[in-house]
Amino acid sequence: MQPIIETKQLTHIYSEGTPFQRAALNAVDFTAYRGEYLGIIGHTGSGKSTLIQHLNGLLKPTSGQVLYEGQDIWSDPKLTRQTRFNVGLVFQYPEYQLFEETVYKDIAFGPGNMGLAADEIDARVRRAAAFVGLKEDLLDKSPFELSGGQKRRVAIAGVIAMEPKVLILDEPTAGLDPVGVESVLSNIRDYHLAHNATIILVSHSMEEVARSVDRLVVVNDGSIPFQGTPAQVFRHGQELEDMGLGVPQMTRVFNRLRAMGANIDGSVYTVEQARAAILRAKGVG
Amino acid sequence: MALKDITLGQFFPGNSPLHRMDPRTKLIGIVLYIVALFLAKSVLTYGILFALLATLIAISRVPLKSILRGMKPVVFILIFTAILNLLYTPGETVLLKWWILTVTLEGVRTAIFMVVRIMMLITATFLLTYTTSPILLTDGIENLLGPLKRIRVPVHELAMMMSIALRFIPTLIEETDKIMSAQRARGADFESGSLLRRAKALVPLLVPLFISAFRRADELAVAMECRCYHGGEGRTRLRRLTYRALDRVTIAAALFLCAGIFVLGRFGL
Numbered sequence: 140m141q142p143i144i145e146t147k148q149l150t151h152i153y154s155e156g157t158p159f160q161r162a163a164l165n166a167v168d169f170t171a172y173r174g175e176y177l178g179i180i181g182h183t184g185s186g187k188s189t190l191i192q193h194l195n196g197l198l199k200p201t202s203g204q205v206l207y208e209g210q211d212i213w214s215d216p217k218l219t220r221q222t223r224f225n226v227g228l229v230f231q232y233p234e235y236q237l238f239e240e241t242v243y244k245d246i247a248f249g250p251g252n253m254g255l256a257a258d259e260i261d262a263r264v265r266r267a268a269a270f271v272g273l274k275e276d277l278l279d280k281s282p283f284e285l286s287g288g289q290k291r292r293v294a295i296a297g298v299i300a301m302e303p304k305v306l307i308l309d310e311p312t313a314g315l316d317p318v319g320v321e322s323v324l325s326n327i328r329d330y331h332l333a334h335n336a337t338i339i340l341v342s343h344s345m346e347e348v349a350r351s352v353d354r355l356v357v358v359n360d361g362s363i364p365f366q367g368t369p370a371q372v373f374r375h376g377q378e379l380e381d382m383g384l385g386v387p388q389m390t391r392v393f394n395r396l397r398a399m400g401a402n403i404d405g406s407v408y409t410v411e412q413a414r415a416a417i418l419r420a421k422g423v424g
Numbered sequence: 425m426a427l428k429d430i431t432l433g434q435f436f437p438g439n440s441p442l443h444r445m446d447p448r449t450k451l452i453g454i455v456l457y458i459v460a461l462f463l464a465k466s467v468l469t470y471g472i473l474f475a476l477l478a479t480l481i482a483i484s485r486v487p488l489k490s491i492l493r494g495m496k497p498v499v500f501i502l503i504f505t506a507i508l509n510l511l512y513t514p515g516e517t518v519l520l521k522w523w524i525l526t527v528t529l530e531g532v533r534t535a536i537f538m539v540v541r542i543m544m545l546i547t548a549t550f551l552l553t554y555t556t557s558p559i560l561l562t563d564g565i566e567n568l569l570g571p572l573k574r575i576r577v578p579v580h581e582l583a584m585m586m587s588i589a590l591r592f593i594p595t596l597i598e599e600t601d602k603i604m605s606a607q608r609a610r611g612a613d614f615e616s617g618s619l620l621r622r623a624k625a626l627v628p629l630l631v632p633l634f635i636s637a638f639r640r641a642d643e644l645a646v647a648m649e650c651r652c653y654h655g656g657e658g659r660t661r662l663r664r665l666t667y668r669a670l671d672r673v674t675i676a677a678a679l680f681l682c683a684g685i686f687v688l689g690r691f692g693l
């Protein structure tokens with residue numbers, strides 16, 4: 140697998156030199172591979188948002204490097220700006236960044252900044268709107284007339300319209316109802332498949348990431364204690380609980396069973412896997 | 425990023441005697457100090473005031489670095505003042521003459537005094553806001569302006585507005601930072617281009633900022649009403665302000681300082 144974004148010994152200190160100084164990241168080595176669907180989980184205040192804002196050059200490292208396709212993104216101002224287009228970032232509660240008179244114009248803001256031709260912008264806006272399930276007739280409305288969930292979709296479309304190679308989403312489902320969560324997650328998956336894009340999904344819901352991602356990176360207290368496939372990560376059940384993260388329900392049940400002495404696979408995290416594991420343990424199938 | 429460097433008047437938590445002093449004492453002290461600054465005319469009196477300020481900074485344990493950083497936004501005003509005084513002070517002893525510009529010895533003197541005076545004035549007020557939490561500061565102002573209530577000045581409401589405004593400055597800065605980042609992620613460029621372009625680039629920042637400020641104001645009003653806030657009448661306080669021995673001594677010393685500087689000025693010092 141080929142790395143697309145890497146950080147090397149990345150350290151970030153907020154408000155350095157004041158009494159409010161706080162190290163949010165400590166010498167973090169992070170890698171995202173081309174075309175993968177990566178999850179980042181961590182407790183509130185662990186440094187997830189800080190980490191991802193480095194990946195597209197919004198925050199400048201206090202020390203260490205951020206590489207995009209092998210090049211240090213801070214080595215040249217042009218490269219920094221270009222990286223912002225290659226690496227799309229959807230912020231936490233992105234609906235608060237809407238500003239245009241119409242939904243259409245707001246989605247077109249990013250592509251417009253890229254300096255694309257008008258017909259290309261138009262095509263991208265419509266494609267992006269379709270991706271997130273916004274109907275055509277909504278495009279001429281004011282974004283401020285929409286519901287919270289719809290605003291969220293407009294904001295996500297605004298980033299998708301730039302068609303970034305890497306799409307990073309910071310808790311895109313926070314505060315949505317279960318149906319909204321499902322549809323946003325499936326929109327993201329569609330984008331992943333359609334563009335063969337790298338996706339980085341930040342979340343603190345284990346259940347949510349466990350279902351979607353290929354690989355998981357755990358952030359705790361400004362560093363990365365472990366990473367790997369969801370099954371590998373969930374083997375650290377106790378440590379995750381100690382970090383205040385918890386594991387998916389099924390994993391918890393199985394870890395408990397193992398603690399009680401059952402000889403059973405502890406790395407399951409979905410109901411289907413649980414069923415298979417139980418059958419295996421029983422010697423059936 | 426640059427926004428976070430604005431420390432203008434940011435409270436610096438601490439436990440020095442200056443921090444513990446009654447806010448009213450500090451307010452009165454500052455006013456008297458500024459009066460003294462304007463009465464001072466000689467190197468001697470400036471020296472006294474400077475030594476006093478330096479001692480106070482040392483006592484407050486506010487890092488010198490933060491005070492100097494606070495000076496950054498006024499550098500332009502300082503330079504401007506210096507140049508104006510340098511060029512437009514009439515005097516006898518001409519030091520330099522070039523084209524229509526003349527620099528006199530008096531000009532140099534006035535320029536130096538003016539710049540030092542402004543810097544000391546700013547440092548002194550910074551010392552006040554660095555060592556006094558915004559809540560205490562507005563409590564102090566409300567209390568000192570209390571007598572104005574008699575002539576129907578809504579002192580409590582003004583103080584409440586001020587403390588709310590102060591309370592929300594960091595929130596607004598944070599919010600601005602967040603929205604700026606979000607728009608930068610969509611390729612917005614706030615730093616380059618002509619003045620007009622830069623002004624236009626602010627639209628994606630200001631619209632969401634205003635909307636969220638109004639939303640916040642609305643929520644705050646509801647939250648305050650839910651807790652039965654209805655103005656200052658009959659309202660009691662969690663923190664009562666009390667003058668202690670240190671406060672009395674400080675106010676007396678500040679009055680004495682003012683008088684002393686005035687008298688020295690009379691004697692041409």
Ligand SMILES: Nc1ncnc2c1ncn2[C@@H]1O[C@H](COP(=O)(O)OP(=O)(O)OP(=O)(O)O)[C@@H](O)[C@H]1O
Pocket residue numbers: 153154161162163181182183184185186187188189190231343
């Ligand atoms: N602008 C800032 N200035 C100062 N400190 C900050 C700033 N942003 C974040 N921090 C601090 O850095 C640490 C990491 O914050 P970060 O926003 O990266 O956490 P997070 O993992 O995204 O949390 P959440 O799940 O709540 O979004 C926190 O302790 C936070 O207080």
Ligand SMILES: [Mg+2]
Pocket residue numbers: 187188189231309
């Ligand atoms: Mg976050």
